[in-house]
Amino acid sequence: MSCPVLNNCPNPIGNIAHLGPTINNTSSTVLTLVSVITYLKWSSVCVVFDNATEHEAIDLQKSLSTIGIFAVLYRMEEVTSSKIDALSLNEPNSDPDRLNFTVLCRLSSCQSFLEKPFDFGRKHVWRNSLLYFSSWLVGIFDTGNLTILENNSSCAFDNIAIIKYPTIMLKSQQQQQAVKAAAHDCEWFPIQTLMWHKKGRGLLQIGFVHLNGSLIKIKDIFPNARFGYNQRKLLISTLPWPPFVILDNKTKQYSGITIELLKELSYSLNFTYEIKPPPDGKWGVGSDNNTWNGMIGQLQRREIDMIAAPLGIQSHRETVMDFTHPYYYEFSAILMKKPNPNDTRWATLLDPFSPKVLMYIGISLPVVSLFLVAFEKYNPFYGYVQNRMQTRGLHHFSDSFWYMYGALLTQGGEHIARSSAGRTLLSFWWIFCIIMVATYSGNFVAFLTVSKTKLPFTNLEGLVAQSSYKWGTAGATIYETIFKNSELEERKELWRGIITFNATDPSVLSSDPEVHVTKVLKGEYAYVADKTFMDLAMTNNCDLAIATSDILPVQYAIGLPNNSSFVQMFSDENKCCKWLRRSGRAQRRAPIQYMGTKPNIEDFFSSNSTDLPMN
Known part of the structure; x- marks a missing residue:
C-alpha cells in the first residue's frame, strides 16, 4: 500500500x-x-x-x-x-x-x-x-x-x-x-x-x-x-502628570516621557494599545479590605493589562500588582509661595549682618566708650589742665559715645584724644570700624543684587510645627498611602493635619496637582508631592519656592497585574533595561527640558549619568 x-x-x-x-x-x-x-x-x-x-x-x-x-x-x-x-x-x-x-x-x-x-x-x-x-x-x-x-x-x-x-x-x-x-x-x-x-x-x-x-x-x-505580543491589543491606563504624561484637552492625545517609553515598548514587544483612563480619575488607594480604586483598582479587577504612568513603587501596592524595574528615580518635596519681600523690606539694612554680629557691635560701642572715658579722664597727661571737667571732651561719656558712634559711620566727632593711650585706643577702634563698614557695604550690595528669601520652614518637622500654613498632598496616590500607614511621627502628624483640613476643604486631597498649585499661589498653603512637577511649576511662576530638604525617594515603574509572567519581558535587557542602565539616578530636572518639544526617550535617559546596579 x-x-x-x-x-x-x-x-x-x-x-x-x-x-x-x-x-x-x-x-x-x-x-x-x-x-x-x-x-x-x-x-x-x-x-x-x-x-x-x-x-x-x-x-x-x-x-x-x-x-x-x-x-x-x-x-x-x-x-x-x-x-x-x-x-x-x-x-x-x-x-x-x-x-x-x-x-x-x-x-x-x-x-x-x-x-x-x-x-x-x-x-x-x-x-x-x-x-x-x-x-x-x-x-x-x-x-x-x-x-x-x-x-x-x-x-x-x-x-x-x-x-x-x-x-x-x-x-x-x-x-x-x-x-x-x-x-x-x-x-x-x-x-x-x-x-x-x-x-x-x-x-x-x-x-x-x-x-x-x-x-x-x-x-x-x-x-x-x-x-513579543504578535500585535495583540493591550488596554493601558494612565493619568496626566506633567511632564511624564501630558493630555491635550483639544485633541485628547497623550504625550510625555512615560508615553514615549510606552511607544518604545509597544514597538519592541510588538503590541498595539488603547488607553483607558480610570473612571474615577484616581491613581489608586486601598481600603481596609485591600480593595483599591483608581488605576490600581482597574489592574486589580483585571480591567486593563498595564499602567503606563509615573507610578511609584510601594509595598502596599505590591500586594495587588507587580512592577517592572523603575525607569525614573524621584524625590518628594514641599512647595510653597515665597514670602512677600515687602513685608520684610524694612529689615534690608540689617540683613548684611547676622543678629549675633549686630548684638556684639551694640555691646562693644558703650564698652569701648567707657574705656575711652577712663583713659581720657584719669590720664596724668591732662594733669596741668585747670577746670577741665567744666569743658566738653572725650572725658565725658556722652562725647566719647558719640565719637565712637560717628566712627562706625566713618564720620568721627568734634573732640579728639591728645593722650597716647586715648589715641592708641581710637586707632584700633577705627581699624575695627573700617573693616565692619567694608564688610557691611559688600554684603549690602550683594543682598540688593540677589534677594535671599527666608522660607517659613524647610522640612516636614517645620511644616507640622507651625500654625500659619495648611497643607495637602495628591489624593489617592502613593503619598496618601505612605502618610496614612507611616510609623514616623512627623508623617503621622502630617496625615492628621490633612484629615483635619480635609473636613472643611476637600481640595487638600485633590488628585490634580494644578489644584494644589493654585492653592499655593493664594498663600499660606504647602503642597507635598513629586519634586519634578514642582520644578516644572517653578519655571512657570517665580512666586513659588521648594523646601531645601527632600522628604522621601520614589521610584517610577510600569504597573502589571499581580503575579504577571510579563514583568521580566518588560524589564528585559534588550528592551527596557538598556535605557534603565543608562538612566541611573536621574537628574531630577531633566524632564523639564522636554516640555513644549517632542520627547526622545533615549535622549532623556542618556541625560542621566549615574549607573545603578540592576537586580
Missing part, C-alpha cells in the same frame, strides 16, 4: 541539525516526535491525545521516560481551563510559566480542541500568559488539508508547530506491514508552524524530520516567540 498523503515525498536540502536518540521498541512516528522534543530541550511535556491516538500517546510517554523527560497524559476531553490551572502546580519544571504540550490527534479533533472555549482573558493572569509562553508540538494523523487551521481564528496560541503524518501510520496490528512499506516510500516529514499575519494565521515550513529521528532545521521551530 502506498502512502496517500505523501505522493510527492519531500527531498529536503540542508544539514542535519539534530540526531534523534536511540530508543528500542518504539514506532518511527514516536521517534520523530521524541527527536523534536529533545531538540527543543524540553524537560517535561503534557501529552494530549484523542481516541484514535491513544496507543501513540502511551508509546510516546514510555519513550520520553527512558531518556529522562517527564511526560503526563491527558485525554482531550479532560483538558479544561481548571485543569490547565492545575498544571502550573503539578509541573516539575522550574519555570511554571512555560508549559510544553504535545498533541496527537486527527485533524478534526485538533481543530475542535484548538477552538475549545478556554478562558484565556486578562482576568486570568497566569492562564493568559500561556498564549505567549506555552509551546505546542502537534502531530496530526490525517489526509486532509492543513490550511483549515489557517482559517481558524479561535487558535490564539503563539507557538504551534505541526507535523502531519498519514493516517496509515496510526499504530494497529493490521497496518504494520503497510507502514513499513510506506516508510520506504517517504522517510522525511515537513515541520510547519502557524505564523501570525495581519489577516490571521499562516503555515510556514521550518524544517524536516526523518523517520530515524534526524532533524533538518531551516528556521526556528517557534518563530512567533521572537515577536
Whole structure:
C-alpha cells in the first residue's frame, strides 16, 4: 500500500541539525516526535491525545521516560481551563510559566480542541500568559488539508508547530506491514508552524524530520516567540502628570516621557494599545479590605493589562500588582509661595549682618566708650589742665559715645584724644570700624543684587510645627498611602493635619496637582508631592519656592497585574533595561527640558549619568 498523503515525498536540502536518540521498541512516528522534543530541550511535556491516538500517546510517554523527560497524559476531553490551572502546580519544571504540550490527534479533533472555549482573558493572569509562553508540538494523523487551521481564528496560541503524518501510520496490528512499506516510500516529514499575519494565521515550513529521528532545521521551530505580543491589543491606563504624561484637552492625545517609553515598548514587544483612563480619575488607594480604586483598582479587577504612568513603587501596592524595574528615580518635596519681600523690606539694612554680629557691635560701642572715658579722664597727661571737667571732651561719656558712634559711620566727632593711650585706643577702634563698614557695604550690595528669601520652614518637622500654613498632598496616590500607614511621627502628624483640613476643604486631597498649585499661589498653603512637577511649576511662576530638604525617594515603574509572567519581558535587557542602565539616578530636572518639544526617550535617559546596579 502506498502512502496517500505523501505522493510527492519531500527531498529536503540542508544539514542535519539534530540526531534523534536511540530508543528500542518504539514506532518511527514516536521517534520523530521524541527527536523534536529533545531538540527543543524540553524537560517535561503534557501529552494530549484523542481516541484514535491513544496507543501513540502511551508509546510516546514510555519513550520520553527512558531518556529522562517527564511526560503526563491527558485525554482531550479532560483538558479544561481548571485543569490547565492545575498544571502550573503539578509541573516539575522550574519555570511554571512555560508549559510544553504535545498533541496527537486527527485533524478534526485538533481543530475542535484548538477552538475549545478556554478562558484565556486578562482576568486570568497566569492562564493568559500561556498564549505567549506555552509551546505546542502537534502531530496530526490525517489526509486532509492543513490550511483549515489557517482559517481558524479561535487558535490564539503563539507557538504551534505541526507535523502531519498519514493516517496509515496510526499504530494497529493490521497496518504494520503497510507502514513499513510506506516508510520506504517517504522517510522525511515537513515541520510547519502557524505564523501570525495581519489577516490571521499562516503555515510556514521550518524544517524536516526523518523517520530515524534526524532533524533538518531551516528556521526556528517557534518563530512567533521572537515577536513579543504578535500585535495583540493591550488596554493601558494612565493619568496626566506633567511632564511624564501630558493630555491635550483639544485633541485628547497623550504625550510625555512615560508615553514615549510606552511607544518604545509597544514597538519592541510588538503590541498595539488603547488607553483607558480610570473612571474615577484616581491613581489608586486601598481600603481596609485591600480593595483599591483608581488605576490600581482597574489592574486589580483585571480591567486593563498595564499602567503606563509615573507610578511609584510601594509595598502596599505590591500586594495587588507587580512592577517592572523603575525607569525614573524621584524625590518628594514641599512647595510653597515665597514670602512677600515687602513685608520684610524694612529689615534690608540689617540683613548684611547676622543678629549675633549686630548684638556684639551694640555691646562693644558703650564698652569701648567707657574705656575711652577712663583713659581720657584719669590720664596724668591732662594733669596741668585747670577746670577741665567744666569743658566738653572725650572725658565725658556722652562725647566719647558719640565719637565712637560717628566712627562706625566713618564720620568721627568734634573732640579728639591728645593722650597716647586715648589715641592708641581710637586707632584700633577705627581699624575695627573700617573693616565692619567694608564688610557691611559688600554684603549690602550683594543682598540688593540677589534677594535671599527666608522660607517659613524647610522640612516636614517645620511644616507640622507651625500654625500659619495648611497643607495637602495628591489624593489617592502613593503619598496618601505612605502618610496614612507611616510609623514616623512627623508623617503621622502630617496625615492628621490633612484629615483635619480635609473636613472643611476637600481640595487638600485633590488628585490634580494644578489644584494644589493654585492653592499655593493664594498663600499660606504647602503642597507635598513629586519634586519634578514642582520644578516644572517653578519655571512657570517665580512666586513659588521648594523646601531645601527632600522628604522621601520614589521610584517610577510600569504597573502589571499581580503575579504577571510579563514583568521580566518588560524589564528585559534588550528592551527596557538598556535605557534603565543608562538612566541611573536621574537628574531630577531633566524632564523639564522636554516640555513644549517632542520627547526622545533615549535622549532623556542618556541625560542621566549615574549607573545603578540592576537586580
